[in-house]
Amino acid sequence: MEAGLQALDYAWLVVLLPFVAAVVIAAFGRLMPLKGSEVGIAAMAIAWVTSLVIGFQTFANGPVDALEQTFWTAPVGGLTIEFGQYVDGLTAMMLVLVTTVSLLVQLYSREYMHGEDRFTYFFAMLSLFTFSMLVLVIAPNTLQAIVGWELVGVCSYLLIGYYWREKSNVDAANKAFLVTKFADIGLLVGVIVLSVGVSAHTDNVFSISETIELAMAGELSSLTVIMGCLFIFLGAVGKSGQMPLHVWLPDAMAGPTPVSALIHAATMVTAGVFFVARLYPVFIQELVVMNVIAIVGVITLFFAGFLAIVQDDIKKVLAYSTVSQLGYMMAALGVGGYTAGIFHLFTHGFFKALLFLGSGSLIHAIHSNNMSDMGGMRRYMPWTFVTFLIGSLALAGFPLTAGFFSKDEILVSAQIWADNGLAMGTWVFWLGLAGALVTTFYMARSIFLIFFGEHRGVPARPSARTVADIEAEEASGVLDPQAEGEDLAQAAHDPDTSPTTGLGGHHAPHESGWQILTALVVLAVLSFPVGLAGGFLWDEVGGSTERNFETWTATHAIEEATYPFLPGADEHSEEGGEGEHAEEEGADEGEAAGLPGGPDDVALAAGPATTVLAAESAEGEISNHVLHGAPEFHLDVFVLALIAFLAAVAGAWAIYGRGHRERDPVLHMGGLTTVLVNKYYLDDIGYRGVVVPIRDHLAPATSWSSNVVLDGIVKGVGGGVKRLANVTYHTVDQKIIDGGVNGAAFSAAWWSNKLKHLQSGDVQRYAGAMLAGVIVLVVVFAAAR
Known part of the structure; x- marks a missing residue:
């Protein structure tokens, strides 16, 4: 246990390394041999090893008390702002996930982004993105969490709009930023509400651990918990793509594919789920909060999956798949499946990163995102085919894959909730099962359209090259796979380039280079064992019922919740x-x-x-504890899930088994297809209900009120003040004040000039004046009598 604590003490190093890498790459990257990518990869490799050590020590000794440390404090008014680390099993799990995916994405990007003008900038932003997520992961207080949360949003905005020359990409970045910022208002309000409730009991009002302790002790009022948690959940709805605020997430595909993998697998979209899990002992205090989470989650998991069925863009298929899987995670948390929810977050990170990077390998080869431009790709890209198939099976929950164990745990958690007479458990179970069927169908559809049938792009010959062949070619200097198509680098990543003919007929599809394939193979291999630790077979492969994913991620606080x-x-x-x-x-x-x-x-x-x-x-x-204990095999859940899987594959095979069809049935379902193609009209509702009223009505009204009313008031006040100033100057100042002063001076001068003659010094004149005065007085007195 002492060694574990020593390892946890250095969790801050995992956060610091990508930040230092981002600074170094930004400052000196262009001067380096590999344009800064070597710094990013090296830093992430060290961070990854450190995360594994922390994870091993935490998992081996779990459940443990969270290690909370403060490195920097600053008094602000009556509050104290702190920056530190909060390390427990949940933190360790996220460190392993984020650093693993980020490291493989950076390695992958070395080849995928080769030849880009802003190659160095891209790697600096990848490192900064990872740093931002890790700031949130180790945050000991909600203020630090908000800092990481907002940094993640800014980085995603910059990376989604990486190809900023295209207006559609800029629009996608703006949409992601504005939608998530709207939701972030809820996060800020929720944090304030909880901090006000905590302030009556402690001065450290933003502390996550103290907030949890007070909530579990019943010291927070129901209103505080309900309002605080629901507002925080609003922030999570936006960041983790829950309906109806999911609309930004599919458009985020405008960014480079490695960015899509990082956003959709390990960083931004998982932030909302993670933060709800971090404050879970607070959320579970009120059933209404749990029901809201479950309702939003189950709606998202069920309805988002249907949108993937009608997509032709492979990245859009995976984007809507991500929305659906995030709904699974939220729904699990809403029906008491704490371990199941974060377990699915963990497993999903690996196989979803695999699928996005696999789609990038395909796009890199044929320079089109559209499945209608593919077909027969298993003959040209065998490694990509096998790894993509593994990722698809994991996503669909095929037995013994990572997704199989985590999805089944969610269904079991819903079943347990339903057994207590709570209707949400029943809804999550059956809609979750239906969602699994839909997931399997659209992934099977994608597999058949991409890898089976005849190739529908440029005429090509099958590629027999393997990883060994590529390495031999590089060693002999015959071929540099990174330089192949360098002058078409922009076209390789621009979805609008050659949508029907790929490379314009110049190149045939070919397998990707070793850096791309290494990332794919590693993630494909991980898509199996990462699920065992939380599955019912764990003790059969050398594990223990006392040491499994639940105890790995548990602390004494969550154990007592x-x-x-x-x-x-x-x-x-x-x-x-x-x-x-x-x-x-x-x-x-x-x-x-x-x-x-x-x-x-x-x-x-x-x-x-x-x-x-x-x-x-x-x-x-x-x-009635949150933790359910070691996972157990539920035959009924297994049978139902297997039936759903086989039914979906059979249906997809019946329709697409021979490859692409001129008339795709899912695109000819009448009104249902119209609704799905228009994405339930949520974009239209948002555009017409929010954008148009603001742009066409509120904005002009605001402009008129500013330019006419406010400016008129300011101008009128200014004119009135000017006129008053003129009157004050010319009349009051110049005529009255200055006139009075000058008049007094002139009068004094005039009288002094007149009276000075009386002081002539002539005695005879003085005697005459006195005589005249006496005569006047005599006359006056005589007249008075």
Whole structure:
């Protein structure tokens, strides 16, 4: 345990390395032999090794108390701003995921982005993007989390708009930025609400650990928890592409394919799911919060999948697939599947990165995103075919792949929730199962359209080159796979270039070089074992029921977390917790307390009301704890999932087994196709309901109020002040004030000039004046008598 703590102490190094790499690449990258890419890859390699050490030590000793450290503080008013690290099993899991995917994406980009004008800038931004996500991952307080959260948004904006010369790419970047910024308002409000509630109990109002402790102790009011969590969830809805704020995510495909892999697999879109998981003990305090999360998640997982069915752009297929899978994660968290949700986040990161990078390999070869321009690609790109197939099977949940274990755990969690009479569990289970069928269908459709049938692009010959052949060619100096097509580098990444003929007839499809293939093979290999740790076969392959993914990512806080709206379970467990008596007693307690989930809460009841969570440990005990214990095999879930998989593959084979069809049935389903092609009209609603009113009505009205009303008021006030100033100057100042002063001076001068003659010094004149004065006085007195 001591060694574990020593490893956790250096988690900050994982965050610092990509930041230093970004600075070095930006400053000196153009002067380096590999244009700065060597710095980015080296830094990520060191960060990856460090993450593995931290992960190993954490997983081997889990569950552990979170390591919380503060490196820098600054008093601001009555608050204290802190920057530090918060390292637990969840943090360690994210460090491993982010650094692994980022390292492989950077290696992949060495070949994929070769020849780009802004190659150095691209690698600097990749490192900065990774740094931003890691700042969020290790944040010990919500303020630091917001910093990482916003940096991720800025980096994604810059990378989505990488090809800024095309207006459509700029529009996509702006759309992503504005939609997520709208949602981020909710995050800020939610953090403020929780901090205000915490402020009555501690001065460290933004501390994540103290917020969790106070929530679990019941020190936060229901209103504080509900409002704070729902506003934070709004931020997560935008960042993690939940409906209806998912509309930015498919458009983010405008960025280079490596960016798509990084965004959709390990960084930006996982930020919302991660943050909900980080504050999960707070979210579970109120059933209404859990229901909202589950409802949004299940809507997203079900409806987003259908949009992928009608796409021709392979990256758009994967984009809508990502939206659907993010819905799975949120739905799992909403029905008590904490471990299942973050387990799917972990496994999804590997096979979704594989699929995006595989699509990039295809695009790199034929210079088109469209599946209608492909066909028969397995003959030309065998390595890409095999790895893409593995990623597709994992995404579809084929048995023994990573996606199989994580998706089944989500369905099991939903089943457990439903067994307690909570309707959301039933909805998530069946819609999740239906969503799995849809996922399998559109991935099978993609496989058949891309790799089977006849090639529909330029005439080509099958490629027999293997990785060994490519390496031999490079060693002999015969061919540099990075330089091949260098002068067409921009066309290779621009979806608008040669949409029907690929390379314009100049080159045939060919397998990618070793750097691209290395990333694909590594991710394909990882798409199997990463699922075992959280699956029911873990103890069969040398693992342990006491050491599995749940305990790896657990801390004592999450281990002690319970659902307060499901009371009495612990007591029943101590008494045996079995039979109808225990359930009836629990139901009576729930009814007496008037708590959600009891018989009075009809809207949430899917069956007989109970208040105990039917999570079974190996001993069959009942518990209302968040953690369900070691995963177990559920035959009913396995059979239903397998039936859905086989039915979807059979349906796809019946339609697309011979490759591309001139009349694609999914594009001729009448009104349903129209709705799907128009993406449920959510873009139109957003455009007509938000953009047009703001642009055509609110903006002109605001402009008029500014230019006419406000400017008129300012101009009128200015004119009035000017006139008043003129009056003040010419009348008050010049005539009255200056006139009075000058008049007094002139009067004094005039009288002094007149009176000075009386002081002539002539005695005779003085005597005459006195005589005249006496005479005047005599006359006056005489007249007065």
